[in-house]
Amino acid sequence: MTDSVETVDVSLRKAVDDSYRITVGPALLERAAGLLQDRKLPKRVAIVSDTGVYPLYGQTLRRALEAGGYEVAAEAVFEAGEASKTRTTKAWIEDRLLDARLGRDAWIAALGGGVVGDMAGFVAATYLRGIPFVQFPTTLLAMVDSSVGGKTGLDTPHGKNLVGAFWQPRAVIADVGLLGSLPADQFLAGLAESVKHAVIADAELFAFMRVEWERILARDPGVLQVLVARNCAIKARVVEQDEREGDLRKILNYGHTLGHAVETAADYAELHGMCVALGMIYEGRLAERLGLWSSGERQEVEAFLRQAGYPAVDTLAADSEILIRLTQADKKAREGKVEYVLPQRLGAMHRGERGYGVRVDDAEVLAVLREIRGR
Amino acid sequence: MTDSVETVDVSLRKAVDDSYRITVGPALLERAAGLLQDRKLPKRVAIVSDTGVYPLYGQTLRRALEAGGYEVAAEAVFEAGEASKTRTTKAWIEDRLLDARLGRDAWIAALGGGVVGDMAGFVAATYLRGIPFVQFPTTLLAMVDSSVGGKTGLDTPHGKNLVGAFWQPRAVIADVGLLGSLPADQFLAGLAESVKHAVIADAELFAFMRVEWERILARDPGVLQVLVARNCAIKARVVEQDEREGDLRKILNYGHTLGHAVETAADYAELHGMCVALGMIYEGRLAERLGLWSSGERQEVEAFLRQAGYPAVDTLAADSEILIRLTQADKKAREGKVEYVLPQRLGAMHRGERGYGVRVDDAEVLAVLREIRGR
Numbered sequence: 001m002t003d004s005v006e007t008v009d010v011s012l013r014k015a016v017d018d019s020y021r022i023t024v025g026p027a028l029l030e031r032a033a034g035l036l037q038d039r040k041l042p043k044r045v046a047i048v049s050d051t052g053v054y055p056l057y058g059q060t061l062r063r064a065l066e067a068g069g070y071e072v073a074a075e076a077v078f079e080a081g082e083a084s085k086t087r088t089t090k091a092w093i094e095d096r097l098l099d100a101r102l103g104r105d106a107w108i109a110a111l112g113g114g115v116v117g118d119m120a121g122f123v124a125a126t127y128l129r130g131i132p133f134v135q136f137p138t139t140l141l142a143m144v145d146s147s148v149g150g151k152t153g154l155d156t157p158h159g160k161n162l163v164g165a166f167w168q169p170r171a172v173i174a175d176v177g178l179l180g181s182l183p184a185d186q187f188l189a190g191l192a193e194s195v196k197h198a199v200i201a202d203a204e205l206f207a208f209m210r211v212e213w214e215r216i217l218a219r220d221p222g223v224l225q226v227l228v229a230r231n232c233a234i235k236a237r238v239v240e241q242d243e244r245e246g247d248l249r250k251i252l253n254y255g256h257t258l259g260h261a262v263e264t265a266a267d268y269a270e271l272h273g274m275c276v277a278l279g280m281i282y283e284g285r286l287a288e289r290l291g292l293w294s295s296g297e298r299q300e301v302e303a304f305l306r307q308a309g310y311p312a313v314d315t316l317a318a319d320s321e322i323l324i325r326l327t328q329a330d331k332k333a334r335e336g337k338v339e340y341v342l343p344q345r346l347g348a349m350h351r352g353e354r355g356y357g358v359r360v361d362d363a364e365v366l367a368v369l370r371e372i373r374g375r
Numbered sequence: 376m377t378d379s380v381e382t383v384d385v386s387l388r389k390a391v392d393d394s395y396r397i398t399v400g401p402a403l404l405e406r407a408a409g410l411l412q413d414r415k416l417p418k419r420v421a422i423v424s425d426t427g428v429y430p431l432y433g434q435t436l437r438r439a440l441e442a443g444g445y446e447v448a449a450e451a452v453f454e455a456g457e458a459s460k461t462r463t464t465k466a467w468i469e470d471r472l473l474d475a476r477l478g479r480d481a482w483i484a485a486l487g488g489g490v491v492g493d494m495a496g497f498v499a500a501t502y503l504r505g506i507p508f509v510q511f512p513t514t515l516l517a518m519v520d521s522s523v524g525g526k527t528g529l530d531t532p533h534g535k536n537l538v539g540a541f542w543q544p545r546a547v548i549a550d551v552g553l554l555g556s557l558p559a560d561q562f563l564a565g566l567a568e569s570v571k572h573a574v575i576a577d578a579e580l581f582a583f584m585r586v587e588w589e590r591i592l593a594r595d596p597g598v599l600q601v602l603v604a605r606n607c608a609i610k611a612r613v614v615e616q617d618e619r620e621g622d623l624r625k626i627l628n629y630g631h632t633l634g635h636a637v638e639t640a641a642d643y644a645e646l647h648g649m650c651v652a653l654g655m656i657y658e659g660r661l662a663e664r665l666g667l668w669s670s671g672e673r674q675e676v677e678a679f680l681r682q683a684g685y686p687a688v689d690t691l692a693a694d695s696e697i698l699i700r701l702t703q704a705d706k707k708a709r710e711g712k713v714e715y716v717l718p719q720r721l722g723a724m725h726r727g728e729r730g731y732g733v734r735v736d737d738a739e740v741l742a743v744l745r746e747i748r749g750r
Contacts, residue, residue, distance in 0.1 A: 005400030006604035010523065010611040012393035012543060012618060019387050025380030091462055091531075098533040126501070129528060129539045130619075148385065153504060156466075158473040164504045165540065168387060229381035236385040243387060 018168040022148060022236070024229040026221045028175035029060045029136065032109075033068020039170045041132060044073045044106040046097050048120035052080035053112040053138050056181060061111055061136060074100035078119070082268060085115050085155045087163070093123050107132040107170070113139035114146040118164070121152030125167035135172040139182060140190025141273060143174040144197070144231035149239045159329075166244055174232070176224040188309055189273025191216070192255075194227060195308075196280060197234040199301060200251045203347035205230050210304060247355035250341050254349065255280035257340055258365075261326035265318050277310035286360065286368045287342035292350045301346065313372055320369035324362050337361065393543040397523060397611070399604040401596045403550035404435045404511065407484075408443020414545050416507060419448045419481040421472050423495035427455035428487040428513050431556060436486055436511060449475035453494070457643060460490050460530045462538070468498050482507040482545070488514035489521040493539070496527030500542035510547040514557055515565025516648060518549040519572070519606035524614045534704075541619055549607070551599040563684055564648025566591070567630075569602060570683075571655060572609040574676060575626045578722035580605050585679060622730035626716050629724065630655035633740075636701035640693050652685035661735065661743045662717035667725045676721065688747055695744035699737050712736065 023035050045065060049058055054077045062072050076096040078084050097106075110120030110133055117135050124133035137147040153164020179187065191209075198206035208230070209216065215223045235252070242248040259279025263270060281302050287293035306312050316323075327338045337359035344350040352358060398410050420440060424433055429452045437447050451471040453459050472481075485495030485508055492510050499508035512522040528539020554562065566584075573581035583605070584591065590598045610627070617623035634654025638645060656677050662668035681687050691698075702713045712734035719725040727733060 005398050005403065006600055008397040008399070008604055008607040008611050010395050010397065010543075011615050012391075012395070012525075014391055014393075014618070015388065016391050017388045020385050022383040022385065023380050024383070028380065087462065087466055094531065094538055095533070098531065098537060122501075126497075126528075126538050126540055128537060129526065129541055150387075151504065153501075156469065156473065158470070162473060162503060163469055163501050165501055166504055168385075225381055229383055232383040236383050240386050243389070 018150075020169055020171050022172040022174060022229075022232045024143075024174045024176060024225050024232065026175065026177040026225065028173050029057060029178070030064050032061060032064040032136070032173060033070065035173055036068070036134065036171060039134070041070075041107045041134070041170060042105040043069070043071055044102060045070050045109055046074040046076060046100065046102055046106065047072060047109045047111055048076045048093055048116060048123065049111040050078055050080040050084065050113075050116050053116065057111060057138060057178060061109065065109065073102055073106065080112075080115070082115055082155070085119060085160075087154060087156065089119060090123055090154055093119065094127060097123070097127060102127075104128045104131055107134065109134050109136060110169075111136045111138065113137065113142045117142055117147050118152050118161070119154060121150075121167050121169065122154060122164050125152055125165035130167070132170045133167070135169045137172065137174055138178045140179055140187055140228075141193060142190075143176070143179075143228045144190060145193040145235065147172050147174070148232050148235045150243065172232070174228050176221050176228055179224055180219050185271060185274075187217075187219070189271040189277075191308070192273035192277040192280070192310065194231050195301075195305065196252075196254050196276060197231050199280065199343055199346060200254050200341075200349050201234045201238070201347055202230070203345075205234070206301075206304075206346060213308065247357070250339075250356045251349045254341050254343070255283055257327055257338060258282040258323065258369075261323040262314050262316065264326050265316050265323060266314070274310065275314075277305055278314050281305060281310075281312060282368060282372060283340060283342060285372060286340065286365060287344075287350070289364060289368055290342065290358070290360070292358075293343045294345065297343070297346045319375055320366055320373055323369060324366055327365070328362075338365070393525070395544055395546050397547040397549065397604075397607045399518070399549045399551060399600050399607065401550065401552040401600065403548050404432060404553070405439050407436060407439040407511070407548060408445065410548055411443070411509065411546060414509070416445075416482045416509070416545060417480040418444065418446055419477060420445050420484055421449035421451065421475065421477055421481065422447060422484045422486055423451045423453075423468055423491060423498065424486040425453055425455040425459065425488075425491050428491065432486060432513065432553060436484065440484065448477055448481065455487075455490070457490055457530070460494060460535075462529060462531065464494060465498055465529055468494065469502060472498070472502060477502075479503045479506060482509065484509050484511060485544075486511045486513065488512065488517045492517055492522050493527050493536070494529060496525075496542050496544065497529060497539050500527055500540035505542070507545045508542070510544045512547065512549050513553045515554055515562055515603075516568060517565075518551070518554075518603045519565060520568040520610065522547050522549070523607050523610045525618065547607070549603050551596050551603055554599055555594055560646060560649075562592075562594070564646035564652075566683070567648035567652040567655070567685065569606050570676075570680065571627075571629055571651060572606050574655065574718055574721060575629050575716075575724050576609045576613070576722055577605070578720075580609070581676075581679075581721060588683065622732070625714075625731045626724045629716050629718070630658055632702055632713060632715055633657040633698065633744075636698040637689050637691065639701050640691050640698060641689070645689075649685065650689075652680055653689050656680060656685075656687065657743060657747060658715060658717060660747060661715065661740060662719075662725070664739060664743055665717065665733070665735070667733075668718045669720065672718070672721045692750075694750055695741055695748055698744060699741055702740070703737075713740070
């Protein structure tokens with residue numbers, strides 16, 4: 001008898017529906033309550049925001065929610081900036097919610113850019129083992145990228161986004177009217193992710209951006225509405241097919257492997273989007289060198305990026321070998337070779353036998369970097 | 376145009392299969408690798424344990440995993456005890472895993488009692504946004520209760536289990552041979568949850584425990600195997616039907632509302648299981664007073680608990696009013712009235728119009744407490 005075992009099978013098969021709606025338009029903060037009506041959110045809500053955004057839009061959102069019958073039971077406003085994306089900030093936000101005796105019948109309104117969305121989403125994912133949250137992105141980067149996809153998390157001294165959860169928002173409300181107050185460099189940086197979406201999945205979006213560039217920079221609400229919605233749709237289609245980082249979702253990393261190396265070498269003093277733009281230039285050249293992408297299209301994208309005002313080359317003193325070393329620390333490195341996703345043509349990424357990831361010898365990358373950077 | 380909005384629907388409907396197997400038997404640690412063979416776990420593993428358990432069984436598990444081809448890339452052994460269930464310990468464990476460069480292609484082996492399972496599971500839920508974990512419970516309480524169900528989390532100064540996640544293990548391996556080393560009071564405390572399972576769902580289990588009580592206390596491996604497996608099956612059936620705390624899962628809280636009040640009043644100096652046993656006695660009387668449970672069955676269970684060696688009444692100096700006040704802080708309080716789950720007959724809980732929760736006036740509870748406690 002003592003050698004036999006007993007087994008109990010726990011059967012947890014289920015159908016999950018985490019679907020949600022992204023609404024894009026002007027003056028949406030004021031209409032928040034109406035837009036959330038069918039989302040079955042509880043009455044009590046906590047607003048999580050940062051010191052850059054809350055003074056501008058906090059009261060607007062608060063009043064809109066209260067007018068719609070919600071009770072704003074807590075507000076947690078932390079210091080703006082990536083440096084706040086820590087365990088300490090998470091604990092501080094949680095304690096504000098606990099102080100207010102927020103129970104499971106409550107939700108979180110995340111009002112801000114990527115850092116606020118990541119932090120508020122992660123708090124929502126683990127507060128009392130999970131409560132709903134809604135994204136109110138206030139930067140272009142958050143609207144076209146980070147508020148869609150369900151990735152939440154924080155940085156640790158070991159690196160970025162190392163602790164977190166996949167937790168989908170109940171809704172994303174992108175008020176393009178808020179983009180008027182965004183500093184020019186942040187706005188341009190956010191547009192880099194839009195160019196990325198165009199290159200990886202939507203040649204028409206690329207044409208649209210080229211034609212409408214002046215009106216985009218002038219922050220014409222009508223054009224921004226179209227632009228943001230189109231970007232959300234691209235990201236949504238990718239996330240729908242690959243929610244938890246299987247293969248397809250990798251294409252969203254275009255420009256990010258070398259971009260992230262530049263960002264790290266610059267000690268995060270450069271805006272993420274600017275580094276991604278550089279990464280797209282470098283990785284585009286790599287795609288051409290490997291014979292995956294035509295020289296003509298590669299040049300077309302690069303020329304557009306330069307005209308748009310992105311730097312054509314980083315200003316780091318670091319030798320290219322250093323950037324190579326930084327790519328090796330990348331989460332995406334496999335068996336010593338670093339994995340890239342590379343364009344095949346404008347709007348479509350190369351897909352090999354193993355999927356979208358292309359393992360590239362460091363020597364090839366080094367050659368490209370030395371050619372562009374001259375060091 | 377500026378008054379119109381654009382919407383993008385993100386469709387995230389999917390079928391999820393979080394099913395897993397619980398294996399119960401003697402000498403299972405040594406056979407861990409074989410038992411995990413079909414679980415598709417990656418090669419690299421981190422063992423998370425505490426200073427009470429690791430010295431006894433850590434090396435056995437480590438050797439068994441290594442013999443099966445796994446690479447034990449990290450070990451995180453924290454100070455034993457509920458006081459370790461903190462954000463600080465979570466961060467410390469994560470940093471050990473990050474130091475060892477553990478990537479997403481890794482899993483966590485949780486070796487210990489409830490605290491280890493809760494902490495290791497919560498780390499697994501959020502490390503790089505989630506990696507697999509396996510429970511190796513070493514206490515009776517963990518085997519019959521906390522290792523099954525997917526609840527993970529930690530305590531904060533505001534209270535217990537306030538931050539956490541639902542994260543299902545890939546497998547639970549309950550080696551009943553380990554129970555031989557458990558202190559007698561911990562063993563008895565763990566059995567309280569087994570009595571609870573019997574009362575809420577399984578009259579036959581109650582009969583079995585009564586008949587086999589001596590052999591249970593003697594820790595006969597064959598009897599313990601049957602006992603643990605039966606308890607896991609009960610918990611599994613409840614969790615299968617109600618994974619995330621809808622209605623049915625409430626029945627697992629029998630004895631826990633007043634039990635938790637006693638535990639809090641005693642400042643956690645009493646073992647959880649002992650408080651639950653007291654809670655079952657108090658709440659059993661409440662069920663009788665409210666006309667839900669027959670006096671005969673209520674007395675039968677109470678007599679068994681007393682003979683089994685559980686205290687019949689708490690030794691707290693606190694007036695019963697204080698216990699009432701502590702129940703009001705309970706997560707389960709609704710609109711001022713505290714919600715209880717109460718037996719209808721041995722093996723079946725009362726279910727009303729609103730479900731299993733019964734909202735009870737404080738005056739009724741106070742009357743019961745004063746009758747038993749005389750203060």
